Amino acid sequence: MLYPYDVLRLKQNLGISSDGFLDEHVDIVLRPGTHFPEVLLRMADNEEKTCPFLTEKGCSVYPDRPDTCRRFPVEQGAVIDENLRVKEVFHLYRPPGFCLGKNEAQPWTSESWSRNQEGEKHEKMTLRWAQIRHRFQADPWNGQGPGCPNGKMAFMATYNVDAFRDFVFNSSFLKRFKIKTETVRRIKTDDVELLKLGFEWVMLFIWGIPSKMIRPR
Numbered sequence: 001m002l003y004p005y006d007v008l009r010l011k012q013n014l015g016i017s018s019d020g021f022l023d024e025h026v027d028i029v030l031r032p033g034t035h036f037p038e039v040l041l042r043m044a045d046n047e048e049k050t051c052p053f054l055t056e057k058g059c060s061v062y063p064d065r066p067d068t069c070r071r072f073p074v075e076q077g078a079v080i081d082e083n084l085r086v087k088e089v090f091h092l093y094r095p096p097g098f099c100l101g102k103n104e105a106q107p108w109t110s111e112s113w114s115r116n117q118e119g120e121k122h123e124k125m126t127l128r129w130a131q132i133r134h135r136f137q138a139d140p141w142n143g144q145g146p147g148c149p150n151g152k153m154a155f156m157a158t159y160n161v162d163a164f165r166d167f168v169f170n171s172s173f174l175k176r177f178k179i180k181t182e183t184v185r186r187i188k189t190d191d192v193e194l195l196k197l198g199f200e201w202v203m204l205f206i207w208g209i210p211s212k213m214i215r216p217r
């Protein structure tokens, strides 16, 4: 599964818009009993259904590879409490048969491995998204499904930063919400800051939870 920050970094690496990335590289699926779609990387149209970014020289998007690739063969999970706090982050080491990493002589901890793979940049964004996704375990769409207008807005704010930027600056958004002038300045060009705002806006407009970053006027 691709997380919002994965999509952001991949579209930057490829030099395309988030819209273009979503059109060309992902499949969006809704699992039964869930209330927010999953974004899956669309595999190449070859017999082995390989990753589209795999080349003879290796990963063509390596510096911006998704979080799951970065941590492989370690999986990260989080326990989220009823107040939406991350109570615990845990790691599972489950290398599949083909993984050569398990033959490595050097010992690693989950922390040193994450540091080695520059996983910290992803960590904060991934955990914030985990908290928000956790909320989607309950239906916020009153039975209309995530294809309803609010559902589409939430998807845009979290997975399609370029469309969200257009929405922020070309609608009444900035008149309706209090956002620091410095943040407004930064989100004009800073995709990561914009994605953070997108996360906090989803918390506000769906569940009415304001944050330091955004509140109603």
Ligand code: SF4
Pocket: 051, 052, 053, 054, 055, 058, 059, 060, 061, 062, 065, 066, 069
């Ligand atoms: S690390 Fe491998 S699976 Fe991940 S994006 Fe790169 S080529 Fe694809």
